[in-house]
Amino acid sequence: MRVLVTGGAGFIGSHLIDRLIARHDEVRVIDNLSSGHSEFLEHHIHSAQFEFYHGDVCSLEDVIEATKGIECVFHLAANPDIRLGTQVTDTDLRQGTIATYNVVEAMRINEVKTIAFASSSVVYGENAPMPTPEDYGPCMPISLYGASKLAGEGLVSGWVGTFGLQGYIFRFANIVGSRATHGVTYDFVHKLRKNPNELEVLGNGLQEKSYMDVGDCVDAMLHIMSTRNDSLNVFNLGSHDTISVRDIARIVIEECEAKDAVISYTGGDRGWAGDIPKAMLSIDKMLETGFNVRMTSEEAIRHTARTVLKTLR
Amino acid sequence: MRVLVTGGAGFIGSHLIDRLIARHDEVRVIDNLSSGHSEFLEHHIHSAQFEFYHGDVCSLEDVIEATKGIECVFHLAANPDIRLGTQVTDTDLRQGTIATYNVVEAMRINEVKTIAFASSSVVYGENAPMPTPEDYGPCMPISLYGASKLAGEGLVSGWVGTFGLQGYIFRFANIVGSRATHGVTYDFVHKLRKNPNELEVLGNGLQEKSYMDVGDCVDAMLHIMSTRNDSLNVFNLGSHDTISVRDIARIVIEECEAKDAVISYTGGDRGWAGDIPKAMLSIDKMLETGFNVRMTSEEAIRHTARTVLKTLR
Numbered sequence: 001m002r003v004l005v006t007g008g009a010g011f012i013g014s015h016l017i018d019r020l021i022a023r024h025d026e027v028r029v030i031d032n033l034s035s036g037h038s039e040f041l042e043h044h045i046h047s048a049q050f051e052f053y054h055g056d057v058c059s060l061e062d063v064i065e066a067t068k069g070i071e072c073v074f075h076l077a078a079n080p081d082i083r084l085g086t087q088v089t090d091t092d093l094r095q096g097t098i099a100t101y102n103v104v105e106a107m108r109i110n111e112v113k114t115i116a117f118a119s120s121s122v123v124y125g126e127n128a129p130m131p132t133p134e135d136y137g138p139c140m141p142i143s144l145y146g147a148s149k150l151a152g153e154g155l156v157s158g159w160v161g162t163f164g165l166q167g168y169i170f171r172f173a174n175i176v177g178s179r180a181t182h183g184v185t186y187d188f189v190h191k192l193r194k195n196p197n198e199l200e201v202l203g204n205g206l207q208e209k210s211y212m213d214v215g216d217c218v219d220a221m222l223h224i225m226s227t228r229n230d231s232l233n234v235f236n237l238g239s240h241d242t243i244s245v246r247d248i249a250r251i252v253i254e255e256c257e258a259k260d261a262v263i264s265y266t267g268g269d270r271g272w273a274g275d276i277p278k279a280m281l282s283i284d285k286m287l288e289t290g291f292n293v294r295m296t297s298e299e300a301i302r303h304t305a306r307t308v309l310k311t312l313r
Numbered sequence: 314m315r316v317l318v319t320g321g322a323g324f325i326g327s328h329l330i331d332r333l334i335a336r337h338d339e340v341r342v343i344d345n346l347s348s349g350h351s352e353f354l355e356h357h358i359h360s361a362q363f364e365f366y367h368g369d370v371c372s373l374e375d376v377i378e379a380t381k382g383i384e385c386v387f388h389l390a391a392n393p394d395i396r397l398g399t400q401v402t403d404t405d406l407r408q409g410t411i412a413t414y415n416v417v418e419a420m421r422i423n424e425v426k427t428i429a430f431a432s433s434s435v436v437y438g439e440n441a442p443m444p445t446p447e448d449y450g451p452c453m454p455i456s457l458y459g460a461s462k463l464a465g466e467g468l469v470s471g472w473v474g475t476f477g478l479q480g481y482i483f484r485f486a487n488i489v490g491s492r493a494t495h496g497v498t499y500d501f502v503h504k505l506r507k508n509p510n511e512l513e514v515l516g517n518g519l520q521e522k523s524y525m526d527v528g529d530c531v532d533a534m535l536h537i538m539s540t541r542n543d544s545l546n547v548f549n550l551g552s553h554d555t556i557s558v559r560d561i562a563r564i565v566i567e568e569c570e571a572k573d574a575v576i577s578y579t580g581g582d583r584g585w586a587g588d589i590p591k592a593m594l595s596i597d598k599m600l601e602t603g604f605n606v607r608m609t610s611e612e613a614i615r616h617t618a619r620t621v622l623k624t625l626r
Binding site for chain 2: 093105108123139
């Protein structure tokens with residue numbers, strides 16, 4: 001299949017591309033390398049199956065160019081920094097909502113059939129029961145990032161309903177693993193490398209969320225797309241359990257061998273305005289497709305800490 | 314209270330302003346008069362309570378100017394033509410999603426506390442059970458208009474969650490009544506005035522939806538806002554029953570005294586790609602606040618036909 005991956009040089013995108021190349025797809029990437037890393041793709045650069053297009057999903061012209069001759073788009077490009085919305089309010093609008101408009105509109109223009117959209121558990125907001133099923137409503141995100149993901153879902157479903165696209169909407173738990181470029185584990189490792197005697201934790205550390213290894217995440221997407229064929233398919237992707245930020249701190253301290261580190265907490269029930277303190281997705285619908293995750297939240301976190309550490313050595 | 318109404322020169326906005334002026338609020342309107350009518354507001358133009366700002370919600374600068382000194386914004390401005398999305402794909406993005414971003418962002422900048430946002434039953438999509446409760450999910454709109462309303466809900470909830478705004482999200486059924494500027498009743502009256510012998514109906518006429526009189530709609534909003542005070546409040550607004558397009562055609566033909574009119578159907582289960590054939594909202598949550606509607610769907614349609622006819626005589 002001829003596949004386009006937006007944000008393909010990013011953390012999740014680059015893992016997805018490894019799988020797509022392995023299954024003999026022809027893969028094009030559009031990435032502006034603002035948060036992606038070309039090193040993540042350098043092992044494919046000489047492959048005849050692989051093409052890199054240095055473009056910006058915020059430009060409709062670029063996306064029209066990138067979608068030519070494509071059969072399926074994995075739309076992963078987005079601002080990866082949820083916290084940024086508290087400071088700069090138009091980043092998620094531009095890099096999330098308007099970029100997703102550009103993607104579905106370019107697909108309509110170039111008659112590309114299928115889109116897989118990386119949405120997020122944060123669309124549910126902070127009042128959802130846990131584990132949260134796909135049919136929970138009303139979705140009331142509390143971050144600007146979450147608002148842009150909900151908008152993206154609507155754009156996908158709108159283009160499916162009006163122009164006959166096929167859509168897969170994947171609501172991701174916290175995705176972690178090798179090549180992570182952000183997130184709590186990444187931050188903790190970097191903080192401890194800078195100062196092994198101190199670890200500042202945003203909030204009271206009682207935040208408790210579900211983490212999924214990036215390998216599990218991309219395998220789940222590909223499995224669901226090969227086994228489900230509705231015009232619109234909505235799936236939570238996550239793991240079976242949760243882990244608290246305090247436990248993540250403990251694991252990272254272990255892995256960094258920073259046994260003298262003193263943990264301090266900035267206080268409050270969340271890391272920042274718009275952070276959701278507790279999140280766990282129901283993954284029953286994913287499990288019904290026959291896919292299961294290999295890692296628990298703790299295993300995924302420990303694996304992430306180790307791989308982040310390795311890049312720093 | 315000092316209130317801003319976006320789209321205040323429109324169909325619903327002008328009725329809302331009549332109520333706000335009557336309850337002694339100070340009312341500012343921002344409207345670019347692209348689909349609004351200044352005649353709808355001419356009876357307030359000399360009132361000291363009333364101020365008209367000829368501006369565009371698509372301009373952040375205009376909205377920042379319009380929200381200065383305001384305590385509460387009713388954000389009603391939007392592209393009123395749902396069908397247009399099948400032809401022009403960026404209208405709802407600009408006049409819906411980006412305009413709503415401008416409104417909440419201007420409110421943040423000017424420290425305006427409360428927003429009432431006019432959302433729509435179309436956010437639910439076409440697979441929802443009927444009557445559809447507010448907690449139905451996942452919301453998968455099938456029109457570009459619906460996508461922009463879902464995006465608007467996320468922006469309101471995102472700004473509530475991140476910046477402490479208070480939000481009221483009202484999901485409207487089909488709102489009809491005097492000063493209607495669009496919609497099936499309006500279209501049928503105009504078609505029959507042009508040719509009393511023929512009435513073309515989009516689809517098979519079996520589309521069946523709930524209609525709410527605009528007077529009931531604006532009274533419901535004001536009642537809910539005076540009796541509910543959560544940080545985020547989501548309410549369906551509609552009536553107790555539905556009416557089919559065939560029955561609407563019959564009523565309009567009666568009211569137009571066009572008894573020789575031959576009805577033709579363009580066929581298919583919907584009026585256009587992105588039209589939802591059947592829609593009825595659960596209004597239990599609205600009723601629990603102590604508000605009830607005065608008109609049935611049929612009464613609201615008949616009243617609308619009469620008032621549209623009156624403007625043509």
